[in-house]
Amino acid sequence: MEYKVKIDSFEGPLDLLLHLINKLEIDIYDIPAAEITNQYLLYVNTMQELELDIASEYLVMAATLIAMKSRSLLPDHASTDDEYDEEEDTGEELMRRLIEYKKYKEAAVKLQELEKERTKLFSRSPADGLFAPVKEGPLNVTIYDMLGAFQKMTRRKKLSVPRQATVRRQEMSVETRMKMLMKTLHDAKVPVLFEDLFQSHEREELVVSFLAILELMKQNEITVMQKGSFAQLYVVSGGTTNDK
Template identity: 35%
Template sequence: MNAADLPITPRALAHVFGEPVHAFPHDLYIPPEALQVLLTEFEGPLDLLLYLIRKQNIDILNIPMSQVTTQYMAYVEAMEACHIELAAEYLLMAAMLIEIKSRLLVPKPSVEIDFDADIEDPRAELMRRLLEYEQMKLAAQALDALPQAERDFSWVCVAFEPEHIELLPDVNLVDLKLAWLGLLARNRQIQHHVVASEQLSVRAQMAHILRVIANGRYYELNELFDMQQGVPLLVVTFIAILELVKERLISVTQYAVLTPVYVQLIAAKSSEA
């Protein structure tokens, strides 16, 4: 079968509810006022004036009021002819333009000119308002050009199970000082006034502490002190603990601020990790 033998399907003029329409209805009537096209929308009279000035490359500091007023009034009359309700500010701006135009057309009296005096331009206030409006409009356009959520991009929420890692606070000198003062205070309550000469060795006490904590568990700092032996042994034991910390043989930690201080053998801590 040749392509010329295929039936020719007429092209649909429109589709109504998904059904093609190949011919205009005989009773179709569209009133003229129902078809209106507004080519340009303005946000106010200043926006319309700025559009007329920039479209014709007019210097905003030297506005030809007659030309601009004529174009502005033509737009207002066109809007009224289309039965579009105008805001009062459009009519107020029209009255202002007509006033400025009339003031410029009024002949000036022939008097002696004082060149030192400032001559007020009737367009000065209008030019100031136009410049301020243009600056605000450009700033608004710059802000609108920035990416906006739900317009230029969408937020993405990712649900995941957080991992809680307990970080133990470091033990500083203040914590050790408080622990030491607490030990001294407890020792004063139970100390015995015994006068005796004894030889105390820091190294021997260091070895004793290492033997006590050799099983690798945490020991509270108070457990390493023998309160019954007096203050000299307490001092030697405390110095021995400081030396062990300095030589990185033991570690001291606490679970929260102002809580008991614990001691553990570093070798045992590394094997646990």
């Protein structure tokens, strides 16, 4: 399957780490090296498996986390004072960068909220379709939310896969799968649960379906929604109203 997708939603390894810290409810001032490293590598491996075009900085951060995890698992007497100081410096530097990144990200969100409030000062015609969505609207769904949902879905697929041998289907292109997904969503006329769009147990078909969803999101043909942080994802035809 030769198909690579570049997603603009990747904001860097610090953004992924902050996502994991929020998801795992970890104290940013006391990050467990082993747990955060395992979760980070799971996401990076999923990106590579899907052949997403990710920057090398993700791999550099992965190497840093693996080194921190290795040192944390060693007995106290196995490391010298210099190695211990280096570990502390690396951990403190990472924590400092995360805290600084979080501040900037929260400031950016605040500015976006102020911008939205400012736009309310201008009158707009109801015909614009401004009030078509649900009042509260969907939460912002990031690429990491999508990857997390894909991970959970594939794990469940592996657990429920039938033991009998199955006949492999003919390989399907991303473009063909995009058309099939759009028809499914148009016919449904209501938000469809993310997992319900993955009927196959074949890895290749699961990957093609996921890439098709990402491409449809990129083209603003569909919207992926969440009713709460880290809740289940729902997909509906039609792009976001931000561009209207």
